[in-house]
Amino acid sequence: MREKKKKTTIQKRESIVAWLFLMPSLAGIMFFILIPFGDVVRRSFYEAMSGKFVGIDNYITVFINEAFQLAAKNTGRFILICIPLLLVISLFLSILVMGQKKFGDFFKSSFLIPMAIPVASIVLLWDVFFNKNGLVNRMLSMLGGQSVDWMHTSKAFYILVFSYLWKNTGYDMVLWLAGLNGIPLALYEAAAIDGAGTWGKFRYITLPGLLPTAFTLFVLSLINSFKVFREAYLIAGSYPDNSIYMLQHLFNNWFVTMDIQKMCAAAIVVAIILLIFILIVRRFSNRGEEDSI
Amino acid sequence: MKKKRFLSLGILLTISLFIWIPLWMMVTGSFMGTQEINEMIGPVFSNENKLATWHFIPDFPTLKPYVELLLDSPNFFVMFWNSCRQVIPGLIGQLFIAVPAAWSFGRYNFKGKKLLFILYIVLMIMPFQVTMVSSYLVLNKFHLLNTDFALILPNIFSTFPVFIMEKFFKSIPKSLIEAAKIDGAGEFKTFFYIGIPMGASGIISAIVLGFLEAWNGIEQPLTFLKDKSLWPLSLYLPDIAKEKLGVAMVASVIAMIPAILIFLFGQKYIEQGIAASGIKE
Numbered sequence: 001m002r003e004k005k006k007k008t009t010i011q012k013r014e015s016i017v018a019w020l021f022l023m024p025s026l027a028g029i030m031f032f033i034l035i036p037f038g039d040v041v042r043r044s045f046y047e048a049m050s051g052k053f054v055g056i057d058n059y060i061t062v063f064i065n066e067a068f069q070l071a072a073k074n075t076g077r078f079i080l081i082c083i084p085l086l087l088v089i090s091l092f093l094s095i096l097v098m099g100q101k102k103f104g105d106f107f108k109s110s111f112l113i114p115m116a117i118p119v120a121s122i123v124l125l126w127d128v129f130f131n132k133n134g135l136v137n138r139m140l141s142m143l144g145g146q147s148v149d150w151m152h153t154s155k156a157f158y159i160l161v162f163s164y165l166w167k168n169t170g171y172d173m174v175l176w177l178a179g180l181n182g183i184p185l186a187l188y189e190a191a192a193i194d195g196a197g198t199w200g201k202f203r204y205i206t207l208p209g210l211l212p213t214a215f216t217l218f219v220l221s222l223i224n225s226f227k228v229f230r231e232a233y234l235i236a237g238s239y240p241d242n243s244i245y246m247l248q249h250l251f252n253n254w255f256v257t258m259d260i261q262k263m264c265a266a267a268i269v270v271a272i273i274l275l276i277f278i279l280i281v282r283r284f285s286n287r288g289e290e291d292s293i
Numbered sequence: 294m295k296k297k298r299f300l301s302l303g304i305l306l307t308i309s310l311f312i313w314i315p316l317w318m319m320v321t322g323s324f325m326g327t328q329e330i331n332e333m334i335g336p337v338f339s340n341e342n343k344l345a346t347w348h349f350i351p352d353f354p355t356l357k358p359y360v361e362l363l364l365d366s367p368n369f370f371v372m373f374w375n376s377c378r379q380v381i382p383g384l385i386g387q388l389f390i391a392v393p394a395a396w397s398f399g400r401y402n403f404k405g406k407k408l409l410f411i412l413y414i415v416l417m418i419m420p421f422q423v424t425m426v427s428s429y430l431v432l433n434k435f436h437l438l439n440t441d442f443a444l445i446l447p448n449i450f451s452t453f454p455v456f457i458m459e460k461f462f463k464s465i466p467k468s469l470i471e472a473a474k475i476d477g478a479g480e481f482k483t484f485f486y487i488g489i490p491m492g493a494s495g496i497i498s499a500i501v502l503g504f505l506e507a508w509n510g511i512e513q514p515l516t517f518l519k520d521k522s523l524w525p526l527s528l529y530l531p532d533i534a535k536e537k538l539g540v541a542m543v544a545s546v547i548a549m550i551p552a553i554l555i556f557l558f559g560q561k562y563i564e565q566g567i568a569a570s571g572i573k574e
Contacts, residue, residue, distance in 0.1 A: 015404065017481075020397075022409075026394070036431040039430060099301055116505055116553050118549055118552055120530035121319065121530065121548050123531060124530070124545050128318075131337040179571060223418055226422065255516060278418065
């Protein structure tokens, strides 16, 4: 009886200490993010100027806004094309790097370097390559091809895909490598005894073993996909070609014109869509654990 | 077997060229004279109907662009200093705010912990655009817009470092903490003498990743800093190219140096940090 009492007081004490450690961070988050975001939720139902309650009118305005439709479509298209592509390429590379005993570290470093190169530095080169007078067109013309205005036509979309892959492949590769290293070798040995070939081992051991990693990778890649705005903005400015006009541009432009009520509603729409998207993928990757993302 | 290894080596080498060639071009480009640069890539920045070329090795390597940037572009250094002022305090702030929070999540069990941690993860996932208006509203209320604090404060309370460091703190063996307790160490002593040293690589990972992210910041300064003289290097750099192509390469290289140094110093930690974010519970 006494023992039990002692234990609960310890637990109580510990949880007080835990809250103390957490307090500064939690207070900051409340103050800087949660409370203001609550205000955004409220504002999304009101008219900014008159302060009149307008129900879901702001949401309707956002949904029928043509710029929003275009931006949402482009952002969705970008995510759906880039993330699978990134996951497959980085997995492929991580398997190749795993097989390299001597040069593995060299390649790992090589692929990670783009993480460290500031976007502002590299866009200068992307411009040199993909400008309509740029080096890619120079190469094309030497091969007898036609010049293409890469950045200011619908081709811009693919340039953006390229720059996203360029920047993020290393990051994802390191995560895949961690996942690959986490698969017990014994499983492969056992499979070899049972006569499994390379493909069989990949299909029945590697892929299932990587599923949890895949989910994390998906989420982190999703976060990073929103950051291609940096390249897009630095190369093409606030109003790039229609094919790369993203939600990020839209928010930026609404911000410039101080369209607060639209922004509030749109922020909530984007947040909800992202959460639903992540929950669906989480279901799909079939993970019960709550703690890790 | 051997053939396969060669094939894989070949593929890896080819792909790594996509990284090494631009890097090589940037570094060698920074040693080219203004005239050479203008001749090669001038057409990109003007409306001439001519295609750009590139010399893979500079015709006349020179340090002149560096000197020119040093002497003629005081703006560059103002922006460089802006970047430092906006990035470094945020990271130091993270040490005081995020480290204890991560320790709390990694070390203790308390009511509501799970829910709170999910909240932290959700906040980490949300792109800047979702919290853009709310951040604006709060910064505006406290008259912090158009000051360095508009970038520093939100960064201090970023939940990403908490997420990374929690994994490291969690992996500290329980027995070690128990042993410290038996020796009479209180909760705070345990944090300082066990937690921080044992979780050091996690802390460094988070800070290094945080630096690379903040040094690259475009969205936040673009939104919260109206005054161009406060802009960080990341926003200002493209302007240089329009004005002075000759020094643009040098400016790009110098902007890259802090990030590359941190990368070289911290690559091990970066890898650990990235890998930690994937560890399943």
